[in-house]
Amino acid sequence: xxxxxxxxxxxxxxxxxxxxxxxxxxxxxxxxxxxxxxxxxxxxxxxxxxxxxxxxxxxxxxxxxxxxxxxxxxxxxxxxxxxxxxxxxxxxxxxxxxxxxxxxxxxxxxxxxxxxxxxxxxxxxxxxxxxxxxxxxxxxxxxxxxxxxxxxxxxxxxxxxxxxxxxxxxxxxxxxxxxxxxxxxxxxxxxxxxxxxxxxxxxxxxxxxxxxxxxxxxxxxxxxxxxxxxxxxxxxxxxxxxxxxxxxxxxxxxxxxxxxxxxxxxxxxxxxxxxxxxxxxxxxxxxxxxxxxxxxxxxxxxxxxxxxxxxxxxxxxxxxxxxxxxxxxxxxxxxxxxxxxxxxxxxxxxxxxxxxxxxxxxxxxxxxxxxxxxxxxxxxxxxxxxxxxxxxxxxxxxxxxxxxxxxxxxxxxxxxxxxxxxxxxxxxxxxxxxxxxxxxxxxxxxxxxxxxxxx
Amino acid sequence: xxxxxxxxxxxxxxxxxxxxxxxxxxxxxxxxxxxxxxxxxxxxxxxxxxxxxxxxxxxxxxxxxxxxxxxxxxxxxxxxxxxxxxxxxxxxxxxxxxxxxxx
Numbered sequence: 116x117x118x119x120x121x122x123x124x125x126x127x128x129x130x131x132x133x134x135x136x137x138x139x140x141x142x143x144x145x146x147x148x149x150x151x152x153x154x155x156x157x158x159x160x161x162x163x164x165x166x167x168x169x170x171x172x173x174x175x176x177x178x179x180x181x182x183x184x185x186x187x188x189x190x191x192x193x194x195x196x197x198x199x200x201x202x203x204x205x206x207x208x209x210x211x212x213x214x215x216x217x218x219x220x221x222x223x224x225x226x227x228x229x230x231x232x233x234x235x236x237x238x239x240x241x242x243x244x245x246x247x248x249x250x251x252x253x254x255x256x257x258x259x260x261x262x263x264x265x266x267x268x269x270x271x272x273x274x275x276x277x278x279x280x281x282x283x284x285x286x287x288x289x290x291x292x293x294x295x296x297x298x299x300x301x302x303x304x305x306x307x308x309x310x311x312x313x314x315x316x317x318x319x320x321x322x323x324x325x326x327x328x329x330x331x332x333x334x335x336x337x338x339x340x341x342x343x344x345x346x347x348x349x350x351x352x353x354x355x356x357x358x359x360x361x362x363x364x365x366x367x368x369x370x371x372x373x374x375x376x377x378x379x380x381x382x383x384x385x386x387x388x389x390x391x392x393x394x395x396x397x398x399x400x401x402x403x404x405x406x407x408x409x410x411x412x413x414x415x416x417x418x419x420x421x422x423x424x425x426x427x428x429x430x431x432x433x434x435x436x437x438x439x440x441x442x443x444x445x446x447x448x449x450x451x452x453x454x455x456x457x458x459x460x461x462x463x464x465x466x467x468x469x470x471x472x473x474x475x476x477x478x479x480x481x482x483x484x485x486x487x488x489x490x491x492x493x494x495x496x497x498x499x500x501x502x503x504x505x506x507x508x509x510x511x512x513x514x515x516x517x518x519x520x521x522x523x524x525x526x527x528x529x530x531x532x533x534x535x536x537x538x539x540x541x542x543x544x545x546x547x548x549x550x551x552x553x554x555x556x557x558x559x560x561x562x563x564x565x566x567x568x569x570x
Numbered sequence: 571x572x573x574x575x576x577x578x579x580x581x582x583x584x585x586x587x588x589x590x591x592x593x594x595x596x597x598x599x600x601x602x603x604x605x606x607x608x609x610x611x612x613x614x615x616x617x618x619x620x621x622x623x624x625x626x627x628x629x630x631x632x633x634x635x636x637x638x639x640x641x642x643x644x645x646x647x648x649x650x651x652x653x654x655x656x657x658x659x660x661x662x663x664x665x666x667x668x669x670x671x672x673x
Contacts, residue, residue, distance in 0.1 A: 132647040139637050150634045154641050309637040
């Protein structure tokens with residue numbers, strides 16, 4: 116008897132703690148980020164080894180920099196091709212090395228802004244984490260996330276995954292294959308749920324009540340009347356003067372890219388006239404990696420026909436001006452709070468040494484090369500100090516992307532350099548996610564393609 | 571070639587082509603250096619970190635505290651199971667046999 120119990124005790128030593136699948140839900144301002152900070156500090160407080168057990172991720176760049184983590188795609192080394200069949204077998208050894216590097220020794224992962232994660236990404240992440248955990252001997256391939264403790268945080272009333280609302284984690288459609296059933300089942304494992312209901316940011320009691328009612332679809336007629344007061348039309352009771360502060364610099368949020376672009380161009384023109392600054396139009400610099408940098412006319416024509424998405428998400432043409440409001444469009448350094456969606460102001464433009472500026476119409480200057488650097492001041496905190504620059508200022512250098520084009524059945528590898536910046540007088544609703552904006556105009560019209568909610 | 575400082579002093583900030591590669595490279599190096607400093611700073615200033623932890627945990631409301639406690643409890647279990655090790659005097663083949671007999 117003694118022998119058996121002793122053996123049992125020894126065997127229990129190696130047993131794993133029950134896997135935690137936890138979901139922390141709460142509206143914006145309910146304290147999710149603060150809770151994540153406290154949990155991070157708790158891990159560091161126990162000892163230096165336990166701090167390394169925790170990985171922090173978020174689905175968007177801004178949300179990532181808010182919690183000091185990495186984007187989900189970067190941490191899990193996810194690629195678009197992960198959606199194809201046999202993606203795991205097709206994954207390169209280099210990517211697998213990245214998985215091991217990021218996930219080695221991690222026992223906990225917190226994923227913020229979960230509403231924007233789609234089922235396929237979540238499932239792929241579970242498979243990848245499982246693979247690494249199994250390699251480390253800490254878990255098995257058949258358990259979601261290979262036994263790693265997973266904490267997801269967010270608000271499913273916020274934006275769904277881009278372009279595909281039905282891919283939201285809780286949506287059970289499509290349900291026509293075992294793969295889709297498997298993807299849905301991973302979310303269903305999250306049975307430890309904590310709801311954060313206390314609002315910490317909104318102080319206005321009437322508005323707070325409206326937000327609470329919106330969450331549970333319990334708005335009354337008086338709530339709707341209060342909301343309708345904010346709609347601008349000919350019957351508006353309050354007349355807003357958009358030429359004076361604070362509305363003079365209000366941001367426009369709207370679902371259509373084309374209108375955002377037009378609004379931004381006009382806003383910069385207005386800004387340049389008011390401040391007597393030049394407007395710089397910077398073209399991207401394309402070089403042919405397979406032909407010593409020289410770009411033939413045919414290849415150049417093919418690039419001109421490509422869409423921005425095919426070319427790696429940098430803009431072919433960027434407009435900048437001193438003191439202009441701008442937004443970063445790539446995750447440059449999330450640990451330094453320079454992430455996709457970071458807003459700020461341009462304070463200086465340093466031209467490329469090869470540049471011979473050309474005067475365009477009005478006060479526009481046409482540049483052949485992207486500027487060598489932009490001195491940018493993010494609106495929020497900036498935890499990096501550069502020599503020669505005041506606190507809070509960061510240099511932004513042109514970003515490099517590579518893509519390929521095919522001309523006469525021959526593939527050319529193109530390297531493109533451009534500033535990963537866009538004017539920030541207007542931006543799309545998805546870009547507004549996780550932003551703190553004081554005064555804002557919102558287009559509440561029907562989104563161009565489909566509704567935001569999957570139901 | 572004018573330096574950036576000279577250009578700023580003379581007021582010619584715009585439309586001037588200047589050689590800045592060295593300056594920029596220096597600034598890029600500093601980003602990497604700073605990144606290392608941020609990471610090492612966590613363990614270097616332990617007292618400050620403890621105070622930060624206390625103040626953060628005290629600030630949590632009951633709901634947040636509940637969520638925090640669930641995670642901390644799991645962490646403690648995880649740490650205690652990792653710290654325990656199988657006694658060296660216990661032969662490995664016995665463990666294997668015991669596992670088999672345990673089904």
